[in-house]
Amino acid sequence: MADRGGERTGTLRLTVAGGADVDDEELDSLTRQLRLALLESEVDDVRAGRAPGGGPAGAKSGEAVALGVLSVTLAPVVLRSVVRLVEAWLQNRPVRSVRLELEDGRSLELGDATDAEKQRLIEAFLDASPPARGPADQG
Numbered sequence: 001m002a003d004r005g006g007e008r009t010g011t012l013r014l015t016v017a018g019g020a021d022v023d024d025e026e027l028d029s030l031t032r033q034l035r036l037a038l039l040e041s042e043v044d045d046v047r048a049g050r051a052p053g054g055g056p057a058g059a060k061s062g063e064a065v066a067l068g069v070l071s072v073t074l075a076p077v078v079l080r081s082v083v084r085l086v087e088a089w090l091q092n093r094p095v096r097s098v099r100l101e102l103e104d105g106r107s108l109e110l111g112d113a114t115d116a117e118k119q120r121l122i123e124a125f126l127d128a129s130p131p132a133r134g135p136a137d138q139g
Contacts, residue, residue, distance in 0.1 A: 009044055010077050012082065016068040018113075024095050027068050028097060035070055037089055041082060055076040080126055086110060087118065100125070112115040 016034060018027040038046045043064065049069025051077075074082060079102075086098050087110055097111030108125040 010103050012072040012074060013049060013101040014070040014077070014086065015101070016070075017096045017099070018068070019094040019096050024067055026094070026127055029126060030093060031070060034086070034089055034098075037085060038070070038072055038082065041085055042074075043082060044057050044075070046073075046103070047071045048050045083108070083122055083126065087122065 014025065014034070016031050018030065022030070024107055035046045035048075047070070048065045049071045051066040051069075055122045071084065081098065086100065090098060097109050099107060101107040106125060106128055108121060110122075113121065
């Protein structure tokens with residue numbers, strides 16, 4: 001985590017999974033819509049996520065963008081509002097799910113679930129304590 005004027009920031013990785021009839025072009029468009037919505041919130045930054053492994057051999061570093069993936073830099077205090085924004089954004093869109101993954105290993109997949117199940121899962125995700133850090137991890 002970085003430090004932003006005394007306030008720690010972290011990274012949240014979002015992975016958008018399109019429905020069965022969503023092609024790559026539409027998935028890209030949906031992901032850009034979500035990026036714009038996030039940029040209007042209190043996050044620090046939203047960038048296209050990188051493909052695992054950095055892309056094909058010989059590819060330039062800027063070319064390894066993963067389709068449907070966003071990397072969001074944010075302070076922990078805005079995590080709840082970002083999760084709620086993503087939950088609301090999902091409604092009435094041809095998206096199967098959005099997976100949210102924090103640097104500490106916590107993850108949440110928002111998709112087809114009842115409202116009660118979603119609320120329970122969201123609260124468990126937000127209320128979970130991050131793993132304890134050992135002395136070697138502090139710095």
